[in-house]
Amino acid sequence: MFPADLKYTKDHEWLKPAGDGTALVGITQYAQDALGDVVFVDLPEVGASFAGGEEFGTVESVKTVSELNMPAAGEVLDVNAALAEHPEAVNEDPYGKGWMVKVKLTGDMAGLLDAKAYEALVSAESH
Helix, strand or coil: CCCCCCEECCCCEEEEECCCCEEEEEECHHHHHHHCCEEEEECCCCCCEECCCCEEEEEEECCCEEEEECCCCEEEEEECCHHHHCCCHHHHCCCCCCCCEEEEECCCCCCCECHHHHHHHHHHHHC
16 A cells, blocks of 8 residues: 555655665655645755754645654755646655655664554554
């Protein structure tokens, strides 16, 4: 149900390590389902650094505004600028075109969940 090559937070962000010390970050299918239609994504500037768990932006939907929390400490290398014009990509392809930031990891990924553990978390929240 959730891609096995990703790491997940309890707040429904995902992190995809690239193997070179960088990673992509976005929100999960479960999160975008809960949010509904995404209308705006507020992302940080390239060069900004965040601690693991620190808020790095927000995602606004027709229902609510939700914080985006950095899964692991890192420095922003790139921002998905296409989301400014096409925030619906977060709904349509949360693990692909809907990625939010690319970071250079400066901390470890301790505390992140694998796909199986994240699926168990979502299952528990759904009941």
